[in-house]
Structures are given as structure tokens and as C-alpha cells.
Amino acid sequence: MEYDNSDATSIINYANKLVGKTIDDILSFQNINIKNQGIVGNIIEEHWFGIKPNSSPLPDFEKAGIELKIIPLIQQKTKISVKERTKICSINYSKLALETWDSSHAKEKLNKVLFIYYLYDKNNIKNSLIKKIDLWELHHDNNEFIIKHDWLNVQKKVKDGYAHELSESICKVLAPSRSGKGGKDKNGKLKDLVTQANQIYNTDALKRAFSLKQSFTNQRWNELTKKAKYESIIDSLKINEFGKFEDTVLENLNRYEGKSIQELSDIFFLNINNRSKNQIATIIKKAIGFKSVKSNIKEFEQLGIMVKTINVKKSNNYPFEAISFQTMKLQDFIKEKWEESTFKEYINKILFVPVYAENKKSSLNEKFLGKSFFWSPSTEEEKIIKQEWKRYKSEVIDGKCKVHRVKLNSKKGFKEVSELSKESQTTIIHLRPHGRDSNDRDNDHLGNSIVKQCFWLNKTFVQKLLTQNF
């Protein structure tokens, strides 16, 4: 063996030699057929580290207590991101019910993890390139209490007989994701059902595995590649108890409720001008005690929390504008399933920060910080959003992105109108242009050209949220 499997340093040194290698390099160009991406992990384990495939509950490097996890990355428009959640271990409902966190299978796997990040090449898996090695330790991480809470949360459901109601959304970092092949048998019954630990409700539950959420490993990846500097809210506000996180953030932010943006600019010695679009982001970082307003907020990225400022008309609580998200590629959108969709991720959790003014163009003296709040879609809201998302998906598939020109008394002389549903025809979300200008375009699968599109939250819906939050 070319490394000492009982010694962490030796393992890491040997792992570091992988950086810059492709899968082909590792296989020394042996003609091994690779059908799917899942096999990349096996190849690295077997052909580099000499670990035979196994389903042992013990860490991969047993003597050193280190677990090996191979994480695929994908190239996005302007950055490289983690592609998917990282499976940690299968859940055995009966065993889980009897464990404690400290003795748990999940914690045993998470204590020390050697993460290997590689850039997944979907055209030729063998060209996939190893980018980075990272030894991560649970007890060095300041948010072990969040992971522990996730685990306890899942365990409680299982003990109480509610394993059939588990979902990823009840957890922050370590989540019970569906595992198994999926699908239904010929009687229409789900295939991946297993017996619960507590059978008082007489229902089977879906097979699940503990996984680290994509946002969590993605933040780690970003930090490792030094693309961004991070500060932690848990550190800056000294949070050490789960459930206090959101409250503490809001407490600190809402101390400044009612102050004008100008006042806040003075209080925090900022030089805000009315056009800068990061004014609220800057104020938030000051309010939560960050050293630098340039730092990214670690937990917001880990937990998939998005911050959205809403400029609102004071007299009627009506937002001046709808809220936009990132633009999409139509051809990717129509291939997505709601459960794994990009948009579902965007609205996972949002911190809304209202700014009240009487006019859009009010000066900084006449714009006031409102009461901030966190929002995640309720079951009912998610149902509607899913419906509307699917409706737009069908519309795009049906070719409703085809545009026609309508005469207009503007410089250009016309505007382009598609057949997609309008904001007034939906309840929560709508699809609308969001390009740099009319040359910033996208093509659908039928070859129709249209200005880049993105989802927006409807104004009336945001108004409802604001009113509820009063």
C-alpha cells in the first residue's frame, strides 16, 4: 500500500496526489466501462485507495477513523458548484430509534470526513477532474449543534411512528433524503417502502438515507477555494442553541426597525448612496456584528437562506416591484422535476427585509427599515407554487415562449409579447423577462428566441406576507 491507512497525515498526503488527475489517469487508461456518475466514488476508493466496495457501517479508513466522501461539482454559468446532496448513511428505522446521537451510525460517519471534490464531466465521465481535498471534522465545526438537532428531529419522528412523514425540509444540514431506485410497481404502489420502527399508524415509510444538504457542502467548497471570505453569525452573535438562530438574527436586525436608511448609514459609518444595491446587505452585516461588510454570511449559505429586500409603499403595504430570482435556461427548466428544481431551492428559506417609503424615489431620509422576518413556504403555499411552476413548465414545453411584436411608441418601436401566463393570472409566482436588455436572450427546445426569463414572487403575495407579519 502506498500510504499508511492508520495515519491521517499519510492518508491526506496520498489523497492530495489526486488533485489535477482525471478518472482516466486513476484507471491508467484501463478500459473500464463507466455507466454512471455514482461509480466515480467507487473508482477512487478502489483504484486509488485500494478499498474494496463494502457496506460496512465503519469509516472507510477504519484505523484512522476517517470516512471518504466523493463530491461531484458542476460548472455553472460563472462558477463551479456542488452538484447534489452527499449521502452519509442509510437509515435503518429500527436501529435509529435505539441510538443516541453520540453512539449513532451517522455521527460515526461524520466525525472525520475526507471530502474529495471533482468536476463532473457529463459528456465523458472519464474526463472528470479531481479539484480539491478537504479533511473536515465535526467537532471543529461550530454548528455541530445544528446537525445534532437535525438528527434528533428525525429520530423523534421515527420513534413516534411518523417515519412516513419524514422529508428533507424538516432539517437544516443533515436531512433524511429518499434513497433507493424510486418508482412504483405494477399495482401503483411505491417500491421503496420499508417497515417503520414504531408501527402504531400501520403504514410503511419510504427508504431514506441521511445526507448532507447541497447548500452545506457548497458553502464549504466556496470557502476552500477562497472565492469568498466568510464570517459566521453563530460566532458573531454567540449562538449555541438550536432554535435561537433565527430569533437572534431577527432580534439584532429589528433593533433598528423604524430607523431611516440615512440614520443607519450614520450609525454604522457607512457611505450609502441611493443607487447602491447592496445597502441592505451591508446594514444586515453591521447589525449582526460582522467585522467586514464584505464577508459572506456563512450560515445563510449553509442553510440555503436568501436575503430579499422589499421596497414597500408605506400607505398600503404594497411592494413597488415583484421580487426576482436568477434567470434560467428554458431547456434545463423543462427537464426539471419540482422536488429537485432550482426554484424550490431558492425559496427554501428567505429573510425578507422590508424598506418602507411613500415613493419609489424617496430619499434615504424618507426610507425606513421595516420589521424583518423569515419565510419558508407553508404546505399550502408550496402546493400552489408547485402547481404554478408546473403550469409554466407545460407552457414552455407547449411553445408559449414564442413571441410576437406589438407596436409601441418607444425608441425601439415595438415590444415582444409571449403567451406565458401573466402575473395577474397566478397567485404566488410568475415567469417574466429578466435580461440585461432585449439582446440578452435564451432559446427554448423548439428554437424560439426570447429574452432570458426568471421566476418572480407576485406583488400581491408579498403584500400578504407583509401584512401577516405586522
Next chain:
DNA sequence: GCATGATCATGC
């Protein structure tokens, strides 16, 4: 005064 398509401008 609102809805919706169009575009600006900062920041990286």
C-alpha cells in the same frame, strides 16, 4: 395607478 415587458447600473 397598475401590469408587464424592458432595461439600467453596481459589483465582481
Next chain:
DNA sequence: GCATGATCATGC
């Protein structure tokens, strides 16, 4: 040069 947050501007 581009993504993104923010906002404009026409027409009803």
C-alpha cells in the same frame, strides 16, 4: 463581460 438587484416606461 456578465449576473443580479433594482427600477423604468408605455399603454390601458
